[in-house]
Amino acid sequence: MNSSELQRVRNWLIDGVWSVEPAVMITDFCERLVAAGLPVWRFGIFIRTLHPEVFGRNFIWRQGEEVEIGTVDFDVLDTPEFARSPLRVVFEQALEVRGRANDPDDKRFPFLDDMRAEGATDYIAVPVPFLDGSIHATSWVTRRPGGFSDDDIASIRALIAPLARVSEIITLRRTAEMLLDTYVGNRAGARILGGQIRRGHNDTMQAAIWLSDLRGFTALSDRLPPETVVQILNHYFDCQVTAILAHGGEVLKFMGDGLLAVFPIDEYVGDAAHVCSRVLEAARESRASVEALAFPVGEAIERFRFGVALHVGNILYGNIGGGNRLDFTCIGPAVNLAARLEKITGRLGRTVVASEGFANICRHDWRELGEFPIAGFSKAQRVYGLADETPALVD
Template sequence: MNASELRDIIEWMIGGARSAPTPPQMMAECCERLVRAGLPLWRIGVFVRTLHPEIYGRHFFWKPGAEVETGTVDHNILDSPEFAVSPLSTVFRQGVEVRARLDDPASARFPIVVDLQAEGVTDYIAVPLVYTDGFVNASSWTTRQPGGFTDEQLDAIRSIAVPLARYIEIITLRRTASLLLDTYVGNRAGERIMGGQIRRGHADTMDAAIWLSDLRGFTALSDRLPAETVVEILNLYFDCQVSAIRDHGGEVLKFMGDGLLAVFPIDEYLGDEVQVCSRVLEAARASRAGVEALQFANGDAVERFRFGLALHLGRVLYGNIGGGNRLDFTCIGPAVNLAARLEKIAGRLGRTVVASERFAGISDGGWSDLGEFPIAGFAKAERVYGLYDEAPVAAAS
């Protein structure tokens, strides 16, 4: 092991590994430099847990002469029998090293040893990567060197684990902040906040298609069901909309009880109103079908659900609004207010999807004129449109 080269690698990592701008590139360069310094590495893995509602963690695998493999695992891995008997499970739970020399019969307790033997691996060590707050991630190191790792080589791996943990902690914190912002405020809003748009009053205007929906009969439903059941129903109901909205270029800004506010931005330079409205309508039809198919067993009865959706096109103010140090990144403006009024009209008319005259005039979706209605807070009445393929039903209470 070349001690001078090892120190250079450690200093490079402490300095932020600037020659490798992405985590996979950093891992590739680090492992290649370690091999040149005399560390006989074969398959190396780094396993990083994440703060994400769907993803338990990310993994990175390096082998000589190959691209770094990356992937994710969901939270179900915690219940898998394979993970329970993995060395990594011990590292995560106890924060200790786990070694499996393949010539040691005791290593047979780890099923992964069989796979490693098939690759010609002679030694395996899982090393904790400990953050400054004590949070533990893990790394695995293998070699095909006869006799396994030497004590000097193991010490080199342990010395690398410390700066590697710091590098991963910094990258993970930035990534976690981005993921949390995406999860709780939406992708575009998250990008703006990460970009420094954090002060109250920081706002921009944009043209967008506005989506405002509401679950019919929710008040009566929540009055007669346990709170836990209501939350479960809401999650199923929102699932019917969120994926359709995101798949068609929209961004969910806010959940308001059983209500949902989303926007589909219009590019001011492309002038793509027709394409945007077409995607919005596709998302609306997909959401309508999903909610119509949704049912929930309630004792001997089966609850079925309906929702109302108002679509409008207009200019919104998009930015930070709030009081003191508690802010919300959302959109406001007359266009949003009009969408909210239209959603109430949809309920009175027994319609699922309604649109303003401006949206229906741009979207070629087969609209029927439902009449002109006075709008509270607006001086002018608004003509409202409904889909041809939708018959009105009795409004839910």
């Protein structure tokens, strides 16, 4: 790879003439390198992520194939494969690792045996430092007899700096998206990244509203260590969040043991009945998951009950707060009513209750539970429960 061809690829990276879609960018990058004379057959880039469950993402390109994209969770750090991987050396020591077909010392890395079995003659893993000091990695493999030349290795090293900057830009964007999705939800995260960051940026939308609460949480918190209570809450929320997301909802907020979620309704499509049906299915799945939840505390097994109120109405959705501390959430009479209805679930010993508006949209085998005065509302509200649910004894 001569210096002019190398500079052309470096300029392409630096000038930003690339797609922000990683797979497209990597394919374009590698094809340019091959056309310029670098004998790369397989290229990989491994980016560590700021995510509570994902250690990193990997992108693998091979000549003539589509880019493979994968994620790796933190459990990989404890595996024998990672302990004997060349990438561990890169991540932990920020060192290059070279492996050639005729080098007997390379037996320490089983991965290189796999590469040789596919015809590889040379391998080099090169650290990719980001500006924040974190170390990521690239791997380069060739099938050319004799492996990479000294000029090839020099070209690879010369490409790392611009590749690192491009990768960091894309990674920071993705990190921002993941953090926003994790802490405020994907719909709110997309709006924030889209520029809705000022107080007063609000939209009105119709949605099914989910508001739930764990029964007996105050007493639970009083008699158990705080660390145990946190573990219980995490398991308890897992029972709901999985079902909510699977059925098209978005979790907006955790409030102690409470959970607020919304299921947007497209007023132009007229899919209210379909959305509410999915909300009810999510409530049934959550009910079954919470009932099955058994948490060992010493020699005892803790069991749990919860209540969820379902309502449908218009909500104000957007930035609310004071000064430069904002919260992306929803408010409105519909949310207030859902919160009041959730309290009624405990009084009635019910797990799922629905407003009259929700029950009228989601035609189901409901049982009318009566009319109840609701604080802050001029009229009593008719409340419905599932016909197949046996009320529990009220605490």
